[in-house]
Amino acid sequence: MKFKRYHPLTILFDLYGFVKNVAIFAVMLFVFNYGSDSTLVRIGRWALLAGALLTLISMLMKWFSTRYAADGQAFHLQGGIFQKTERTIYYEKVQNVQRRTSFSHKLFRMTSVSFQTGATGVDAKVEFKVVTQQEAERLEMLVKEAGTESVEIPDTAAESETDKSEVKRVIHFTPTRRDIVKASFTSLSFLFLIVIAASLFSKINALFDVEEAVEGWVVSLLTSGWVIAGIATVLIIISFVIGYIRTFVTYGKYEIASDETRIYIAKGVLDESAFSILKKRVQGIEISQSFMKRLLGLAEVKLISAGSLGSDDDEVSTLYPFLPVKRAYSMIEEMLPNYEVSSEMKRLPRKSFVVRIVKPYWFWLIVTAALTYFRNDLFSKPNLWWIISISLLAVLMLARIANYWNTSYAITARFIQVSEGTLGKTTYLTRRDKIVEVSVTRTKLQQWTGLATIGLVNRAQPVRHERLPDVTVEEATRFYRWYALRGEEVRVE
Incomplete structure (x- = not known):
């Protein structure tokens, strides 16, 4: 050698x-x-x-x-x-x-x-x-x-x-021009130039008092609604072009492909990167949607593996971050025939909604205590502090309600799929034989209401922990028995 x-x-x-x-x-x-x-x-x-x-x-x-x-x-x-x-x-x-x-x-x-x-x-x-x-x-x-x-x-x-023998690769996705436009719009990069221009104008105005330095028709021109709208339109167009170029440099040469044993992800125009993973090494799949992506019907699919890729792990192991939702689901089943994305998922029981609403709002209590103590120093209006307190409590309650409505799960023959989120949404899918540890825990409040929290662990860098709180005790027991069947599937390599 x-x-x-x-x-x-x-x-x-x-x-x-x-x-x-x-x-x-x-x-x-x-x-x-x-x-x-x-x-x-x-x-x-x-x-x-x-x-x-x-x-x-x-x-x-x-x-x-x-x-x-x-x-x-x-x-x-x-x-x-x-x-x-x-x-x-x-x-x-x-x-x-x-x-x-x-x-x-x-x-x-x-x-x-x-x-x-x-x-x-x-x-x-x-x-x-x-x-x-x-x-x-x-x-x-x-x-x-x-x-x-x-x-x-x-x-x-x-x-x-x-x-070497020829290995046939199947190309599952390459972005079109329309996909690039959607990606640049979803990233909101076209708004950056407007924000920067407004910030610069305010600073210049504060230093040199621009509004007093110009007089007459200049003031009328600058304060005209049509002129302001025209400038804003030009800035939006320039920002969109910059955002499109930036997105194209990152995702213009994106390609998702696979063969019998591996999945391949390639991207980049100036700075190229390529990632490949053995299909049997995939520990789980994460499908995430930000609020903007949910509005546009897009999703990001990430492959969870035990190997670490350092600081850019999230980026390189992600399939194209702006996939249409239906295409994302179908692509998973094309590349990973051993994974099945469930379209029918269960909602949490109604009593879990009550449990989530009545749980203590510790953050609100701390903020309210601070507002009460410093109300005379911070606010000129005597009633402003409790208005802020009530508003904060309302926002926290709405967030819990939204999280309840966005939480669902499915436990099938060999898979478990969990979806959670507030404005955005994240769905995690894994196979039973890839789970290395499970747990069922119950707080005092859950014991009184007949609920439990199930947890699972996958090998990853770092270790991947997933929790599904406030399911019924019967469902938690079924989950535990479901995992006990893992011994029939695991094979020593």
Whole structure:
């Protein structure tokens, strides 16, 4: 087995990251304080230069001492400057794969690829920050074909492509121009320019008193309803164009596809990223709708997996965030035949509505106590404080009522589906064999009213907890017995 070093451009990319992190300090020390004789400034400059030199030396030493190899079964990683370490990560542990090609990568015709496992710590992922497109393809193919071939795959993508069998991918969705328009409208990005323009005008007016500086026909022109409407229209058009371009750059090349074993999500125009996950690794599905998306009949579908993708996990594991609801449901069943989205869901019993309304409003009590104590200092009108208190209580009660009406669930032969929300709505779907833990709990109030709260846990990063409060005790008992049948479905891999 032959080990090799990472691509030399890895040093340049690491150095670029370091420069970005210290750029603000360098500007403060060498630009804003140019010519300063302050002792602290001099110490800061020397410390920054010494830190940069040590970082560069560390990067070079790390590159020379770090190597990797990939055979037919696992990644083999060697590293350590003063203490040598060696790790082996088997392909069968890989939960999902993410490839990202930033604008910087494109300049050098490179890419990055990350293989995420369900483990924690140093074994959580195997990352290649800078690799050629051919090497990334080879590594991905090794992982994809894990267990199907016992021989070592060649080091060149050309030879690998010759030997591999064609895998048929089915493209389920690519956004049309109409979808891009809907996405830009849903994000409300077209309103940003109007808000910024209004804010700038108010600040300029406060500083220079614009309204008093201009006189006569200028004042009449600026205060004309037609002129204001025209300016607002122009700003809306410009904002919409900017929002459309921004949305196109992010979602213009979106593609959702799948084959027999994996789901693939690709997106981005300038900054491209690609995500793939084994179908059998999907732990659950989350379908979420904001208030605006509910009005437009759109939904966002997220795949829940045990592998973590870091800070952009929510973004890369999400199917197109602006899917029509019916298309989202049908696409789930197309890509994941082992999942079924239930269209018929049960409502909570009526007594759970009463329980939710009479539960203590702790936030309201705290706010009301504060308003009562500071009412003479905060309000000039003596009755204003209790008007605010009553209004807050009404809003909280309406939120609980809306949450009750938006809560529903379904427990079928092998699935559980839970929907909750107030203005927006989130639906979570998972299979019984993917649930690792369940619970049934009861508060004093629930004991008096014959209700209970059921909970379930899925493997994810972080662990996914779902709760369904205020179901009947009979339903909670049925849920517990339903989960007990899981032993007949679970198979050791």
